[in-house]
Structure formats: C-alpha cells, structure tokens
Amino acid sequence: MVYGYPKGHIFYRKLGRVYPLITHGEGIYLYDERGKRYIDGSGGALVVNIGHGQKEILQKITDQMGNVGYVHGTQFTTQSIEEYAEALGEILPQGLEKIYFLSGGSEAVEAAIKLSRQYFLESGQSQRWRVVARWHSYHGNTLGALSLTGRVGARKPYLPLLIDFPHFPPPYCYRCPFGYAYPECDLECAKVLEQVIQMEGPETISAVILEPIVGATIGAVVPPEGYLSSIKKICERYGILWIDDEVMTGMGRTGKWFAAEHWGLSPDIMVLGKGMSGGYFPLSAMITKTKVVDLLKERTGGFVHGHTFSHHPVACAVGLAALQFMRENNLVEQCAKRGEYLLKKLETLKAFPFVGDVRGKGLMTAIEFVKDQKTKEPFSRAAKITEKILDLAFENGLVLYSGTGFVDGINGDMVMVGPPFIIEEAQIEEIMEILKKTFTQIEKDHL
Ligand SMILES: Cc1ncc(COP(=O)(O)O)c(C=O)c1O
Structure with a gap:
C-alpha cells in the first residue's frame, strides 16, 4: 500500500509526501x-x-483507562492527577508550585499568555497585556502562540490575524545579530530587551517569553553565560513576569530536569509539553507560583480559562508513569x-x-x-x-x-x-x- 495525499480521507501534514506505515x-x-x-x-x-x-507505560495507561477514562476538570479529580502533580512538584525549580495540566505545548503557551494578563488585571495594572518574545523562536501554532513565535515563514500567511507582540533578537553567537563576539559583546543581545521594553512602554508589558535554549527554529542554540540571568534581572526591574518555555528543553532533554537550572534560575511561569508523556499521550502543563494563583483565588475566584481535556486523568497517569520511569532509570x-x-x-x-x-x-x-x-x-x-x-x-x-x-x-x-x-x-x-x-x-x- 502507498499512503499519502490525495489517497483516502486523511488531510496529511505533508501533502507531497509518501508515508511509510x-x-x-x-x-x-x-x-x-x-x-x-x-x-x-x-x-x-x-x-x-x-x-x-515501554511496557510499564502501557500498563499504567490501561490501568487508568480501566478505572476511569475521563472526568471533567471542573467537576472531579482522580488519583492519577493528584499523584502526578505531587511527583512533578518534587522536581520543579524552586518557587514553582501550581500546575495546570493541558494537552499540547501551544495550549500551555496560550494559558501562560492569559495567566500573565489576568494576574496584572487582578493586581490593578489593567494596561499590561503584551508579551515580549524573540525572533527565530518557536512557541506554537495557535494564534496567540504564533503571535509570540518568531519563525518568519510560519507567521507570514497569518500576519493579519496575529496579536501585536514585540520581538527582539536571539543570543545566536554563531551569527551574532550585532556582529559582536562573546564576551566583548557585553551581552548586547540581552541588553536590547530593555530598549524594546522602554520603547514599547513598560506599563503595557505583562511578560517576556523565552526558550532557555532555542529549539526547533535555529536548533539547539545555547545562550552565553550571564544571558538568562540578565534577562531575568531586566524583567524584575520592570515588574514583568518571565515565562520560561521549556516545552522542548524540559523533562530532562538538556541533561537537567529543566534547562533554566543550568544557570540556577527559576521563572515566574514555566510551560512544559512534549517529553512529559514521552509521546504516549497528549500532555502539557503551565506552571506558576502560589502567589499568582492566590491572587486569582482572592479576586475573580479562579483562572478564566479551560479546555475539555485539561487535567485529563489518563494523560496524568501517563505523565506519572513516564516520570517514574525516568527516575528509576x-x-x-x-x-x-x-x-x-x-x-x-x-x-x-x-x-x-x-x-x-x-x-x-x-x-x-x-x-x-x-x-x-x-x-x-x-x-x-x-x-x-x-x-x-x-x-x-x-x-x-x-x-x-x-x-x-x-x-x-x-x-x-x-x-x-x-x-x-x-x-x-x-x-x-x-x-x-x-x-x-x-x-x-x-x-x-x-x-
Ligand atoms: C519551545 C516550544 N514551545 C511550544 C511548542 C508548541 O508545542 P505543540 O506543538 O505541542 O503545540 C513547541 C513545539 O515544538 C516548542 O518547541
């Protein structure tokens, strides 16, 4: 059999490709x-x-499906959700404590955009809504996440639909955007963030989002020493939240549980996806500090957000099984x-x-x-x-x-x-x- 467009009913991801089964x-x-x-x-x-x-994962999926395959996140919780949050909580960077489970990386990024907005709305800073991101970044394909994404080709067809989020250049030392070399550059690529914030108006910025190591757009670009801590300091100076997009780098991929740990840093919001379940089930998360969630609880009473498949019992069972497998081995x-x-x-x-x-x-x-x-x-x-x-x-x-x-x-x-x-x-x-x-x-x- 030959598989691929235009045979059959599948709208394939690549329309010019023959797919092996x-x-x-x-x-x-x-x-x-x-x-x-x-x-x-x-x-x-x-x-x-x-x-x-991995047979252990198969066993945990079928066990959970046998117990209960689905409950709605506003109505019930399950042992799998509770246990996974506990286990994940044990390995999170310091200060990150509250985990909102979702199905994919883009969804987690959307949740982070909205959480940072709602946080400032509740804090009485209603003019803060824009998120600053970098060129040549990837944060997902849904419209909010794509508005952050700095991949030119992915943005172009949808430009009229995108949100006005500012971008600044990445720490791409092999082709330094400023023509400098490290360390003589004095981290110009981090300093430029401050200029962007000032020009856009600090009072309008809710968050800065970064992949700690640039992923799928430029390919595994590790920032120079001092870069991420400089970014964090600039965020703190202007009262802006730092969203750490660890969808690709998180869950051990870079040799630590989370890439920000290579520089001893902890963000205000972190997003995870991909390796959380090892691919066995769609699973992602948006994670933040207790003080952020406390504020929502005090004011509106909750996060004005949600999906049918958030906090999915089977996804969480798979996430827990994958985490245990990684720890045991x-x-x-x-x-x-x-x-x-x-x-x-x-x-x-x-x-x-x-x-x-x-x-x-x-x-x-x-x-x-x-x-x-x-x-x-x-x-x-x-x-x-x-x-x-x-x-x-x-x-x-x-x-x-x-x-x-x-x-x-x-x-x-x-x-x-x-x-x-x-x-x-x-x-x-x-x-x-x-x-x-x-x-x-x-x-x-x-x-
Ligand atoms: C850093 C980063 N953020 C977000 C996403 C979006 O995740 P998803 O494709 O699961 O929506 C990706 C996907 O490649 C990613 O690498």
Whole structure:
C-alpha cells in the first residue's frame, strides 16, 4: 500500500509526501510494514524521551483507562492527577508550585499568555497585556502562540490575524545579530530587551517569553553565560513576569530536569509539553507560583480559562508513569552523559565542508549547514539542502528533525539530533555512520 495525499480521507501534514506505515516501535527504533528499521534520531519532534514500546507505560495507561477514562476538570479529580502533580512538584525549580495540566505545548503557551494578563488585571495594572518574545523562536501554532513565535515563514500567511507582540533578537553567537563576539559583546543581545521594553512602554508589558535554549527554529542554540540571568534581572526591574518555555528543553532533554537550572534560575511561569508523556499521550502543563494563583483565588475566584481535556486523568497517569520511569532509570543523568558523547562525535562532522556549526546541550543537538565554512554564507533556500539531507537520512534509516529560514527569514539550514535518553553509545555510533553516509552522498551528488 502507498499512503499519502490525495489517497483516502486523511488531510496529511505533508501533502507531497509518501508515508511509510509504522507497525511498531522498540527502544530507539521504529519499524514499518515492509520491515524497514528507522533509528528515531529525533524522538519525533524531541518528544520520545523514554523510548518506544515501554511496557510499564502501557500498563499504567490501561490501568487508568480501566478505572476511569475521563472526568471533567471542573467537576472531579482522580488519583492519577493528584499523584502526578505531587511527583512533578518534587522536581520543579524552586518557587514553582501550581500546575495546570493541558494537552499540547501551544495550549500551555496560550494559558501562560492569559495567566500573565489576568494576574496584572487582578493586581490593578489593567494596561499590561503584551508579551515580549524573540525572533527565530518557536512557541506554537495557535494564534496567540504564533503571535509570540518568531519563525518568519510560519507567521507570514497569518500576519493579519496575529496579536501585536514585540520581538527582539536571539543570543545566536554563531551569527551574532550585532556582529559582536562573546564576551566583548557585553551581552548586547540581552541588553536590547530593555530598549524594546522602554520603547514599547513598560506599563503595557505583562511578560517576556523565552526558550532557555532555542529549539526547533535555529536548533539547539545555547545562550552565553550571564544571558538568562540578565534577562531575568531586566524583567524584575520592570515588574514583568518571565515565562520560561521549556516545552522542548524540559523533562530532562538538556541533561537537567529543566534547562533554566543550568544557570540556577527559576521563572515566574514555566510551560512544559512534549517529553512529559514521552509521546504516549497528549500532555502539557503551565506552571506558576502560589502567589499568582492566590491572587486569582482572592479576586475573580479562579483562572478564566479551560479546555475539555485539561487535567485529563489518563494523560496524568501517563505523565506519572513516564516520570517514574525516568527516575528509576536515572535517565536525566544518562541524557547528560550521552549528550556529551553525541556532541563530541557530531563535532567530527565539521570535516564536511558544508557543516558550519554543531551545538547543543544534553540530547538536544543540531548541525547547521553553510555554503562556505569560513564566511558562514548560508545556502540559498532554493537549494533545499535541509530537505535533501532529511530525505536521504530517512532513506538510510535515520529520522531527524529540521528547521530553515533562521538566518534572515528565508535562508538558513539545520537538522536536529535528539534521540531518546535510553540510547547506548553503540547506537550513537549507528547514528554517526548514517550521518556520514548521508553527508558523503550529499557532497557527491548535490553540491
Ligand atoms: C519551545 C516550544 N514551545 C511550544 C511548542 C508548541 O508545542 P505543540 O506543538 O505541542 O503545540 C513547541 C513545539 O515544538 C516548542 O518547541
């Protein structure tokens, strides 16, 4: 059988693609109906943190479904919701205590936009509603989240529908937006936030949202030392909330439970998604401080927000099972260790003349492609270098995740490597073999 548009009734995500049908997954591998094996080198979209086919998770899902599959979040709670919140509460950065469960990252970002708005409304600062975000960021595809997202190509078709949220440049040292080098730059990329706040009017800003390590748009860009703490200080100076978008980086992906912990920081609001359930069920969360929720309780009596599937009993059972699995198998420590190993191996790919940069933290890594290693000139978008690499690697049995357009809104090519945390060193070697084979083919046939 051939699957893909226009056959059948599915409105597929990619309309020009032929889809292999996956029959099962095991560990880091996926198998299609023809028996072809793929290494899930990106865990989907950096979601599959604990690997495929973990029987413990299956057991917990079926147990919960057998007990009760659904209750509405305004009417009941369940043991799974209560226990998961307790367990998650134990690992959260200091000061974050109240967890609002949702189904996806974009939903969690929408909730964060609204919570920061309602918080200031209740505090008597009704003019504060705008959230400042960064260019080349990704915060989701729903209209509020897309208004924050700084990915030019994703915004363009919907510009008339987007909210007027200001943006500032990212800490992208490989291509410093100001043409400086660290540390002589004196963190201009953080200081510029203050200018943006001043020009937009601090009294109108409710929050600043950042991915602590830039994810799917530029690919695993780790900020320089001092950057995040400078951002936090600027937020504090103007009484603005800091929303830490850890949808991709959270739940261990960067080698600590949460990326902000690499710099010893704790935000006012944090959003999580992706790896919370390891992909076994749609699950996300918006998390904040008790004092924020207390204010809502005192004034309006609650958060003016909600969804049919918020606080889902089965999602929470899966989240709890995934968290327990990670703790029992020390997967955050393993992610840190394997991440170091992977990054060292990926560095060797700079021997290929079109590999410009290799970067990341933990098992969140990326390779940026350039036409010229010395000048860092990007490939023209028309060359579709990312797509070619992605397709060839896929054919060779390796699934990667990609991003384009981050250099100037059009050009810019990268792939992300972000396998499940259970990966062994020998399996990282398997990834390297396929990457080398793929890059050799690209060099020979496509450059
Ligand atoms: C940092 C970040 N925030 C938000 C989102 C949106 O999450 P979702 O795709 O689950 O809506 C993503 C998804 O890639 C993300 O990486």
